[in-house]
Amino acid sequence: MNRYREKQRILSDEELIAQFQNGDLYAFDIIVQRYKDQLLNFAYRFLGNYEEAEDVVQETFLRLYRNRHAYRQIAKFSTWLYTITSNLSKTELRKRKRRKLVSISDLGYDEKEYELEDSHADTERDVDSVLKEEIIQKAIEELPPRFRQVVILRDIKGLSYEEVGKILKIPLGTVKSRVNRARLKLQSKLQTIMVKN
Amino acid sequence: MIDCYNFKKNISKYLDGAMNDRERLLFEEHRSYCPECGTTFEQLKSIKSRLASLTVYKTSSNFDIVLRSRLRDEINRQRPFLNLETLAPVWRVAFYATAIVVLIYTGILLEKTLAPERTGTPDELQIATTQVSPVPEQAKKIPAEQTAASRRQYTKMTNYMPMKKVAAADIIRSHAEDRSRSATGIPGRSMEVTDHSIPDTLLRTEGQSSPLIQPVNHIVQF
Numbered sequence: 001m002n003r004y005r006e007k008q009r010i011l012s013d014e015e016l017i018a019q020f021q022n023g024d025l026y027a028f029d030i031i032v033q034r035y036k037d038q039l040l041n042f043a044y045r046f047l048g049n050y051e052e053a054e055d056v057v058q059e060t061f062l063r064l065y066r067n068r069h070a071y072r073q074i075a076k077f078s079t080w081l082y083t084i085t086s087n088l089s090k091t092e093l094r095k096r097k098r099r100k101l102v103s104i105s106d107l108g109y110d111e112k113e114y115e116l117e118d119s120h121a122d123t124e125r126d127v128d129s130v131l132k133e134e135i136i137q138k139a140i141e142e143l144p145p146r147f148r149q150v151v152i153l154r155d156i157k158g159l160s161y162e163e164v165g166k167i168l169k170i171p172l173g174t175v176k177s178r179v180n181r182a183r184l185k186l187q188s189k190l191q192t193i194m195v196k197n
Numbered sequence: 198m199i200d201c202y203n204f205k206k207n208i209s210k211y212l213d214g215a216m217n218d219r220e221r222l223l224f225e226e227h228r229s230y231c232p233e234c235g236t237t238f239e240q241l242k243s244i245k246s247r248l249a250s251l252t253v254y255k256t257s258s259n260f261d262i263v264l265r266s267r268l269r270d271e272i273n274r275q276r277p278f279l280n281l282e283t284l285a286p287v288w289r290v291a292f293y294a295t296a297i298v299v300l301i302y303t304g305i306l307l308e309k310t311l312a313p314e315r316t317g318t319p320d321e322l323q324i325a326t327t328q329v330s331p332v333p334e335q336a337k338k339i340p341a342e343q344t345a346a347s348r349r350q351y352t353k354m355t356n357y358m359p360m361k362k363v364a365a366a367d368i369i370r371s372h373a374e375d376r377s378r379s380a381t382g383i384p385g386r387s388m389e390v391t392d393h394s395i396p397d398t399l400l401r402t403e404g405q406s407s408p409l410i411q412p413v414n415h416i417v418q419f
Binding site: 032050062065184190 | 205206207208209210237240241244245247248249251252253254255256257260263264267268271284285286
């Protein structure tokens with residue numbers, strides 16, 4: 001039995017979901033372990049809130065459990081799963097707007113208090129370390145959702161343009177031009193800080 | 198030669214290595230003489246690189262526990278009821294097919310239960326089908342006035358007599374009794390109408406069946 005479980009761990013996503021569709025809950029558990037962190041990072045970069053992101057991932061797996069027979073092997077499983085998370089993240093974002101939480105975009109870009117690094121601290125820092133992660137995260141959150149999604153999927157998650165197109169259900173040409181525009185928008189938002197440092 | 202707009206439009210294409218030789222040459226040419234676009238390119242390249250190396254977060258330690266708890270609730274919620282959504286398509290089709298068969302069978306049973314009760318053996322019922330319809334020879338000889346009187350009598354009777362379903366076998370039996378009485382000279386029961394008999398006089402018509410025959414025929418034809 002243990003040998004069977006071990007073999008299951010090296011199965012492809014599609015094989016695992018097929019087993020899960022046949023009632024094997026252990027296959028479901030392997031899928032959860034395989035994807036929970038990936039989905040969390042996607043949701044977190046999109047929402048900018050760890051708790052909300054984790055809740056979205058929980059809900060993603062619940063939807064997977066509930067609608068396991070809705071998956072057909074015509075699509076890549078990871079694409080399907082990312083689509084669920086992406087839709088739930090957008091829904092969460094809308095809920096948040098409805099709750100009228102103060103959005104970072106309500107503030108002018110110059111008014112935000114970024115913790116800029118001390119220029120005398122380390123002279124050998126490269127540009128990557130100058131761009132503090134929280135600043136990048138805030139800049140990402142300022143992007144309109146459609147640009148935010150593509151930049152996270154393409155540049156943070158490292159997915160191909162084709163996969164991004166399938167997840168977001170948009171044509172390949174649209175994905176490419178949207179990624180380029182998203183990068184330029186992000187660059188213009190971060191430009192000031194980069195120049196200062 | 199490309200302008201700044203086209204340069205910016207194609208930065209990602211260049212970074213993705215998706216340009217052909219000619220496009221790449223034109224791109225690099227613009228970059229070398231336009232400092233602004235050159236800066237934009239460098240910054241964008243840095244951002245792209247930085248995005249790929251952002252911290253990878255992990256789910257909290259109680260993530261699995263919470264998920265299991267929510268799944269248990271989900272399973273418990275589904276258990277009392279048949280949730281078709283969770284069934285495989287094959288089983289779903291089987292369920293619907295079974296439901297349709299059960300419905301049809303119930304319909305047939307109900308129809309049989311509510312249908313009029315028939316008595317007599319199959320042979321008798323068959324005889325009734327063939328024998329009730331013809332008008333007896335005797336009826337043809339009765340004058341029209343007497344037939345009219347019989348009709349009036351029938352109408353009067355049906356006004357207060359509850360109609361009951363008469364079995365075909367009973368009608369045949371009644372006809373046979375009447376005929377044997379008229380043959381032996383015993384007064385007939387033509388006017389002593391009961392639920393189970395039909396007076397001979399009521400059968401007499403001028404070329405058409407008596408009204409009383411109508412419901413009987415319905416039963417026989419069933």
